Amino acid sequence: EQHYDPQALQAKWQRRWEELQPFRADDDPADTRERRYVLDMFPYPSGDLHMGHAEAFAIGDVVARYWLQRGHNVMHPIGWDSFGLPAENAAIKRNAHPAEWTYANIDTQANSFKRYGISFDWSRRLHTSDPEYYRWTQWLFTRFFERGLAYRKGGLVNWCPADQTVLANEQVKDGRCERCGAEVVRRELTQWYFKITDYADRLLDDMTQLEGEWPERVLTMQRNWIGRSEGADVDFAIEGRDEPVTVYTTRPDTLYGATFFVVAPDAPLAEEIVSEEQREAFEAYRAEVAKLSDIDRLSTEKEKTGVFLGRHAINPVTGERMPVWAADYVLSDYGHGAIMAVPAHDQRDLDFARAFDLPVQVVVHTGLADPGETGVATAGEGTLVNSGPLDGLSKAEAIKKIIEVLAGRGTGRAAVNFRLRDWLLSRQRFWGCPIPIIHCPDCGEVPVPDDQLPVTLPDMRGEALAPKGVSPLASADDWVTVACPKCGGSARRDTDTMDTFVDSSWYFLRYVDPSYEEGPFDVEKLRLWGPVDQYVGGVEHAVLHLLYARFFTKVLHDMGMVDFTEPFRRLLNQGQVINQGKAMSKSLGNGVDLGQQIDAYGVDAVRLTVVFAGPPEDDIDWADVSPAASQKFLARAFRVMAEAGAASAPGADVSTGDLELRRFTHRTVDEVTKLAESHRFNVAVARLMELTSAARRAIDAGPGAADPAVREAAEALAVMLSLVAPYTAEEGWERLGRSASVARAGWPVVDPALLVQESVTCVVQVAGKVRDRLEVSPEISEAELEALALASDKVRAFLDGDPRKVIVRAPKLVNIVP
Numbered sequence: 001e002q003h004y005d006p007q008a009l010q011a012k013w014q015r016r017w018e019e020l021q022p023f024r025a026d027d028d029p030a031d032t033r034e035r036r037y038v039l040d041m042f043p044y045p046s047g048d049l050h051m052g053h054a055e056a057f058a059i060g061d062v063v064a065r066y067w068l069q070r071g072h073n074v075m076h077p078i079g080w081d082s083f084g085l086p087a088e089n090a091a092i093k094r095n096a097h098p099a100e101w102t103y104a105n106i107d108t109q110a111n112s113f114k115r116y117g118i119s120f121d122w123s124r125r126l127h128t129s130d131p132e133y134y135r136w137t138q139w140l141f142t143r144f145f146e147r148g149l150a151y152r153k154g155g156l157v158n159w160c161p162a163d164q165t166v167l168a169n170e171q172v173k174d175g176r177c178e179r180c181g182a183e184v185v186r187r188e189l190t191q192w193y194f195k196i197t198d199y200a201d202r203l204l205d206d207m208t209q210l211e212g213e214w215p216e217r218v219l220t221m222q223r224n225w226i227g228r229s230e231g232a233d234v235d236f237a238i239e240g241r242d243e244p245v246t247v248y249t250t251r252p253d254t255l256y257g258a259t260f261f262v263v264a265p266d267a268p269l270a271e272e273i274v275s276e277e278q279r280e281a282f283e284a285y286r287a288e289v290a291k292l293s294d295i296d297r298l299s300t301e302k303e304k305t306g307v308f309l310g311r312h313a314i315n316p317v318t319g320e321r322m323p324v325w326a327a328d329y330v331l332s333d334y335g336h337g338a339i340m341a342v343p344a345h346d347q348r349d350l351d352f353a354r355a356f357d358l359p360v361q362v363v364v365h366t367g368l369a370d371p372g373e374t375g376v377a378t379a380g381e382g383t384l385v386n387s388g389p390l391d392g393l394s395k396a397e398a399i400k401k402i403i404e405v406l407a408g409r410g411t412g413r414a415a416v417n418f419r420l421r422d423w424l425l426s427r428q429r430f431w432g433c434p435i436p437i438i439h440c441p442d443c444g445e446v447p448v449p450d451d452q453l454p455v456t457l458p459d460m461r462g463e464a465l466a467p468k469g470v471s472p473l474a475s476a477d478d479w480v481t482v483a484c485p486k487c488g489g490s491a492r493r494d495t496d497t498m499d500t501f502v503d504s505s506w507y508f509l510r511y512v513d514p515s516y517e518e519g520p521f522d523v524e525k526l527r528l529w530g531p532v533d534q535y536v537g538g539v540e541h542a543v544l545h546l547l548y549a550r551f552f553t554k555v556l557h558d559m560g561m562v563d564f565t566e567p568f569r570r571l572l573n574q575g576q577v578i579n580q581g582k583a584m585s586k587s588l589g590n591g592v593d594l595g596q597q598i599d600a601y602g603v604d605a606v607r608l609t610v611v612f613a614g615p616p617e618d619d620i621d622w623a624d625v626s627p628a629a630s631q632k633f634l635a636r637a638f639r640v641m642a643e644a645g646a647a648s649a650p651g652a653d654v655s656t657g658d659l660e661l662r663r664f665t666h667r668t669v670d671e672v673t674k675l676a677e678s679h680r681f682n683v684a685v686a687r688l689m690e691l692t693s694a695a696r697r698a699i700d701a702g703p704g705a706a707d708p709a710v711r712e713a714a715e716a717l718a719v720m721l722s723l724v725a726p727y728t729a730e731e732g733w734e735r736l737g738r739s740a741s742v743a744r745a746g747w748p749v750v751d752p753a754l755l756v757q758e759s760v761t762c763v764v765q766v767a768g769k770v771r772d773r774l775e776v777s778p779e780i781s782e783a784e785l786e787a788l789a790l791a792s793d794k795v796r797a798f799l800d801g802d803p804r805k806v807i808v809r810a811p812k813l814v815n816i817v818p
């Protein structure tokens with residue numbers, strides 16, 4: 001019986017895997033296999049798995065299964081990021097508890113993962129909403145608090161009017177709530193923050209470890225988000241104020257061109273220095289500005305607005321009086337909340353100067369037309385003019401010089417500034433990790449003692465959870481009122497919960513032992529496994545989760561709990577699954593249901609389709625792929641394995657097998673190895689298709705199914721195919737008379753003697769252009785090949801005299817620089 005029935009195989013092998021547990025990672029230090037930690041970004045339990053999961057997890061599984069076949073001790077865990085708003089919203093709607101929805105969905109997803117054949121070590125499963133887990137999230141918060149890394153402050157925060165909670169800067173995308181899309185407004189609130197800014201330098205510097213290992217665009221996004229800039233702090237005297245006011249500038253060289261001064265309207269300084277005549281206008285303006293997001297305020301498109309504060313600052317080098325304005329394009333929480341405006345060389349300053357008729361003074365000659373006339377600021381390099389001792393200098397020289405001058409007078413100094421803000425972590429919602437702080441009227445903020453953790457959520461459900469602008473926890477009186485752990489007096493619990501990104505900032509550490517009770521994670525076991533060797537997930541986390549997890553890791557490193565400073569050695573961002581060129585959406589009606597695809601074609605065909613569609617980073621348009629064709633290929637591969645299995649027994653002497661097929665098999669293994677190492681899984685699948693065809697030809701028109709070379713090809717096929725189509729591979733392996741599981745069969749060993757080709761084509765380039773092709777022995781030495789290439793007439797025609805340089809990559813390429 002060689003009929004290929006994918007659904008029957010699935011049921012059979014799921015059962016067998018439950019028995020055999022082939023994907024258990026071994027924590028025993030005596031296990032000397034090299035350890036590898038493969039991690040998929042854990043899912044949020046919103047309904048069943050979808051096509052996006054299908055892609056991400058299929059790709060992560062190729063890596064995990066490949067390393068297992070290579071003989072490594074692989075840890076490939078799974079868990080759920082199970083706190084969060086959707087559960088709460090569903091609970092309000094159905095008058096239920098968020099846990100019901102959450103854990104029901106987790107079960108659904110877990111079953112789907114099992115069906116999807118992902119090689120998880122299920123014994124390491126965790127859920128961030130379990131008290132056993134969030135006890136440690138609270139423990140970590142307490143440690144951060146003790147180190148001064150968690151603190152409360154008042155200020156303007158991002159508020160989502162739909163979700164009725166604050167948001168971190170990282171969760172505001174183009175002025176909208178990252179989750180629900182509502183326009184974010186600003187609110188004055190006292191909130192908890194993590195002091196991620198203390199780590200700004202290290203978050204930036206340690207990126208050298210990730211260079212070449214993480215996608216460049218993620219590194220760029222993080223770099224920009226951290227936004228380190230170098231410049232100077234310059235002190236300006238303000239008429240009638242004793243203390244000078246400091247501004248941060250990246251262009252201290254343009255100081256002679258600073259013609260006015262701008263203060264953020266929401267900065268305390270503006271309120272302090274505004275003159276009596278201007279106060280009313282200022283207050284009206286400030287009220288208007290409060291409605292705007294930072295994005296609006298910084299937009300270069302937006303018409304410039306502002307109000308004169310009725311005061312003057314003094315330019316420290318020209319001695320000129322500079323009117324002081326308040327304008328929304330200056331932010332209160334960046335730099336020092338005030339700027340020196342250089343309209344000639346900064347576009348926003350120029351727009352403002354033109355709107356309010358303020359002077360424009362060119363101090364850098366760039367060769368471009370006068371900004372005062374064109375309205376286009378000249379921000380580029382040039383030669384300093386109208387700048388006293390700086391005249392004639394370049395920008396870099398002038399920056400150095402002016403900083404020396406200012407430092408000498410004590411009115412300025414070199415300075416570094418970061419765009420990164422502290423991480424606002426409190427949320428006014430229910431279904432999250434309670435902040436383990438008690439507010440005592442006498443003792444202030446008192447952390448809940450470790451032995452009283454976890455602070456569990458009170459039992460609340462349905463309507464009681466509806467957003468009210470304050471946390472639902474505030475209405476749980478019995479829960480809120482507690483004795484102060486310090487003085488025993490009556491005190492109140494903090495009623496906010498933590499941003500769910502706190503939960504996910506350390507989950508990868510807990511997988512080493514999710515039931516560990518002595519701490520958030522077993523430090524010893526982590527020493528065996530950490531850091532993560534390969535992380536797989538979506539690019540949408542570039543400045544959220546990935547930045548936060550890096551921050552947590554560094555803090556834990558400073559606490560002596562982890563040895564490494566970067567949590568994820570390598571990162572792979574899979575593309576998205578789209579349909580008909582567009583993201584799948586209900587409104588477009590172009591959604592593709594994973595369950596239906598699996599029912600129609602089988603798990604392996606779906607997985608193979610996803611992996612074969614293109615490089616893992618690319619989007620997959622479901623309209624362009626064919627799971628039916630994948631299924632056909634798998635049936636073909638299955639028949640090759642089944643026929644070989646029926647015709648011969650394991651252990652035959654392969655050296656007597658058909659040489660041509662043997663060569664093909666070994667070349668394929670060699671190539672697939674390299675392709676797997678470099679994550680070119682789609683090409684690897686193409687090679688398996690070729691191997692299947694070669695074996696088929698050998699069976700039908702060559703030495704026949706009983707030839708040991710056919711068995712060798714079929715066995716290699718089963719092992720390599722197990723990375724993408726585990727069910728088919730298991731069944732094929734069994735038909736080949738081998739014992740389960742193919743997942744641990746071991747990667748086929750390449751015989752180098754069989755890789756030798758009779759001849760290969762060597763390309764000879766002159767100045768980057770192909771000028772000749774030579775048939776050479778694959779064994780040719782570099783010297784021989786160079787001599788051969790230089791002797792070619794076709795090459796000599798493009799050379800006069802000796803070449804400057806010859807780069808030889810034997811046997812395939814010679815590159816001549818004339």
Ligand code: ANZ
Binds near residue numbers: 334417
């Ligand atoms: C004078 C100047 C002249 C500037 C010039 C730029 C060009 P980055 O690189 O992002 O750090 N700035 C400083 N504080 C600000 C605030 N609170 N709100 C808005 N803008 C602020 O940017 C630093 C530059 O942004 C500073 O350098 C300052 O403008 C402005 F030809 O100072 B510059």
Ligand code: ZN
Binds near residue numbers: 484485487491
């Ligand atoms: Zn107290």
